Amino acid sequence: MLLSLLDLAVIGISCATCVGVAFKSQQEIKKWRNAKQIDTARANNLPIFLFQDDELIDATPQAIALINEHRTDLSEFDTLMQMLGPHFPQLRGLAANPPSSKTRIDGVTATSIWVEICKTGGRLRIAINGAQEELTPHQSSTVTSDIRLSELAMLRELTQQSPQLIWQEADDGKLLWANQTYLKFIDQVHAPSDTVQAVWPSASIFPDLHDIPGAKGTSLRRLSVKLHDKSAEHWFDVTSVPHGDGFMHFATDANGIVRAEQERRSFKQTLGRTFAELSIGLAIFDKQRQLTTFNPAVLDLTKLKFDFLSSRPTLEAVLDKLRESRMLPEPKNYTSWRDQFTELEVAAKKGTYSETWALPDGQTYRVTGRPHPDGAFAFMFEDISAEVSLTRRFRSDIETSQAVLDSIPDAIAVFSSAGTLVISNQAYAELWQTNPALYHEQRALQTETKVWQQRCTATPIWSKIQNFTHQIGPREAWSDSTLLDDGRQLSCHANPIAGGKTLVRFTTAAKMNPVIQKLTMHDPAIRVRKR
Template sequence: MTATTALTASDVLAASPSVGSLYTTGGIAGAAILAGILSAAFISSFWNARRRNTAEAESREIRSALSEASQKISSYQALIADKNRRIVIWDGLSGQIEVIGQLPLETGAPVQDRDFIAFGRWLSPRSASEIENAIDKLRGLGAPFDLVVESQRGEAIEAQGRVTGGRSFVRFVALNSLRAELAELQIERDRLAATIASFQALLDTIDMPVWQRNTEGRLNWVNEAYSGAVEAKTRDEAVREGRELLPTVAREKIRATLTPDSPFHDKVSTVVRGERAFYEVFDVKSRGGSAGMAIDTTAQEALREELKRTLKSHAEILDHLGTPVAIFDKDQRLQFYNQAFQQLWELDLVFLESRPDNGALLDRLRAKGRLPEQLNWKSWREHALNVYRAVETQTDIWYLPNGQTLRVFANALPQGGATWVFENLTEKVNLETLYNSLVKVQEETINHLAEGVAVFGPDGKIRISNPAFRKLWGLGEGDAKPGTHIRSVETACTAAYGQADGWRRFGQIITSFEDERSNLSGTLELNTGLVLDYAVTPLPNAQTMLTFVDMTDSVLAERALTEKNAALQKADEIKNDFVQHVSYELRSPLTNIIGFTDLLKTPALGTLNERQAEYVEHISASSSILLTIVNDILDLATVDAGIMQLDFAPIALDGFLDDVAQQIAGRMQEMNITLQITAPAGLGAINADRQRLKQILLKLLTNAANFAPEHSTIRLKCWRDGNDFVFKVSDDGPGIPKDILDTVFNRFESHGKGSGAGLGLAIVDCFVTLHGGQVTIDSVEGRGTEVTCRIPSKILPDIGSIAAAE
């Protein structure tokens, strides 16, 4: 406390002015201030004196309480220091641990605090785990506990955990003899309860019904398998309702025969979930009642019955087999034989039914001359009977005196005895002999083939190869002998011809593991000039055959023909290019010539004399003919180039024929030839190229006029055949000889007195073909010629409107 100094009245008077001055100007204010100061001084002195008295009283009380606390702590420490208890305190704020007291040394508790807190070092594992979990919950959740733990020496110690004042403490108390015995009994009870719970949990997991009965025979516990077998929802329901798994007869039998010294063990049949089931039941009796367990043997019983049926079925099957079979038991006596066995050895049924010994059976067969003769019969017999002591199956070949060959399998049985199986190889041996003969014939045949043949196995090794194969590939006999791998053959062929790709492919095909193998063929050209056709053919047993045929001569001839054909095609292309080029180059000057000729005919340029006019007419006629030829060549070149396009449009045939007649009339008049057109009324219309169709008719009429005699008649007959437009041009000319009739449609073919270049009928044939039609010619020498054309088209419905439009 801070002391405050008190002012006395004399001090105040000494410091104050005289009394007389109080009544001067401002004296009243000074007096007031002085009075306030005096009052504050008196009050402060009084308050300080009171506080001093209070502080002294509180100090005396604290010293008294501290003395009492010290006395209590001393008494508590004396009490805690008892050797029968020990306290561990955890401060909740600082986390420090304080250990007070000791436990008796016989408990096994360590003296050192650090060792004592490590509970796993001196408590049993179960107790150490329990106390550590309880302490964690005490410190974390404030949950108190009371436990009885057991040290590793088997001593019982009581542990109490509490929380107070923000601290957690656990008190360990060593129990006296009575309490220790009680604790030990509690520990033993807990151990027994845990053991019983473990066994019950184990019994709940097994798929075998287990039950426990009291002394009165009623159920007091069952496992999950039992409740499931009796179709109860829970185990308690099964116990409460007393659902029984075993039938009444079985339970009565158990009650009558069960004693503590003789447990019950028997097979019981019952019904579970509506189906018959078989159980192997065990039941034991104790002072508290009885306990039982049932093992489901339904599957075993079914297997046992199935085994009986299987053995019977096997016996029936073996009896119907064509392979002789005999089974001997562990005493080497005949237990089973089938009909094939009896028929093979021709033995009496009475002898076989007597179950003879195996050695006696062999002696009987030798006496009847059925077994092969042996130099030492005793040794051979002992060797045959060693099968009963052998581990592996014994196999032997018997060549019987009657010519039969048998393969004998003798196999020892696990339960004792042996099985003898006799396989008749007579037919197989005969087939192998025949097969070997066929193989020899095959080899001789392959060796004399002109084609190279090689057969490879699935391992890539040669089975067969003929001389032609080795000759084609330049191989020696050692390079292609049987057993040579295809890689070695590939190396030899590569060294000889430098061809590796083909053989590498052959090796991949031959040694591949593909399920489906297909044929392969092709051609190989070697560096030597040889051309070989090869074929890869799959064979049975995963074998592969390679065949090579020398096709050098054929390939050379084919190449020569191919080169000649290519040269001809090139020449034809050059010809077409030349004709097309020349035709275009000729058209311009011809057009100029025709133009100037027509200009010379004009009177405006002057009058020509008779000879000049004649020459001009000849020039005009020749120029027109030449222009026609050039146009025809251009048309054919366009067709050959594949760029000819027809302009299809509706054509009214009646008006079209009139137009053609007017255009050809002048030519007919010049040649003194009459044109007769025969066509029915209403021909209708067709879809066609008007210009090309007119060219066809004009070419045919002009060609007929060129060959027809003067004052003769050329006939044009037209009609409809379904949707087709058909017309025929005939004349009374000299006809066409048979030797040139097939060439009249060829280009530049001119016969008779025709002045053209021989392109008229060729153009007719091209244009008719472009229309999708056909042209035929019929001519008899001396009687004239008929040319018939057929142009397909659809009938147009409105012919009148088409004609009006034209």
């Protein structure tokens, strides 16, 4: 007979109830087992930690005592990893991905202890084990003692092998303890003795280190020691820390720092000597606009007193003094002159300031501003009076030479060996009807010969002048003549001059009468006759 729906429902509810009871029983069993493991560990004085998501949820008294002994600002999990990491390097990696079964990790610094790690019930279990003895509840765990001894051995090894010189002195300077680095170095300080067996040093490397009035707290000093076989000093940065009735000292090698400072000082002295020999005045202002560095050339060029410049004056004060001593270009009005200082400073910081100062006494200075790091800027003063005077004299000589050429009635043009027009006179411009303003522009001989051909009858003179101008080697002066389009006779003279240049001179005869002029004008019949 088929079961009714009511019977099926009752059966289903019963089955679900049984499954729930069974699952809850398994959870209770797991909790009981974990609690039993913790209780067993408490009885055996073992440090056992139970973590969930890196949070400590349970631990034995020995484990709690171990954590408290190494308490830091870190969490319990990170404190445990920091404490056990040097002895069990694999622990942190396994803790990130713990195995499901117990896994043993042997120590690398202490062979008498090991760690068991596993994941149980979603929690991380870490147990520290070791060779156990029968311990009373009031005795410390042997495992905890082994960890402390292992850590002590590691710290001892660190101090012995440290590159620092570490030693302890009593309040009277007597050496109480020193690491191996200190003992090895002290053998280099003192001359080797005849005795084979090493003797504990009776004196410190720095005998006056402890004898400093008022030295009660931590101090840092830079001291030097001479080795017995070397003349150079060995430098150390010594940190002294009060310890009991004496001090603990830590000496770090400072030879590199001292050598760098000495080289820097020597470099600055070299720069100072170089600046002192410069003819260009150099004045450097810091970001507060105060003069920090200047060389003797500034004194010579600005006529300012050394006492004034050495008092670190501001830029405004320096410029005021320069104006008072008439070492600045006189401005049109005081307001614009004062505003110019600010513009000068801004331009100097941008590295764009460069002006020529024409002083009232006839001297000429080139003043340049350059930016420096950290907002500083520098001014360079250069006396260019001789340069300006030479330039003016050259310009005057050129103008005089041009005036002399313009006074000559003959048309004159000078060409370089490359065929470039170097100079010509007013008569040349009038003869060939060229613009006098184009005297100093670059004009080629080929362009000039086209102008000549247009104004004259056909003649081979122009190609001859071109070949003569480009000719290399010794040349002889020559002359020839032709007719202008207005009937006048044109004499052409080519003369070699210095630098491979060629002087071409044109001389014209008196203007012909109208009859002859008309006969020599361009006419087809005359051209046929000439052929």
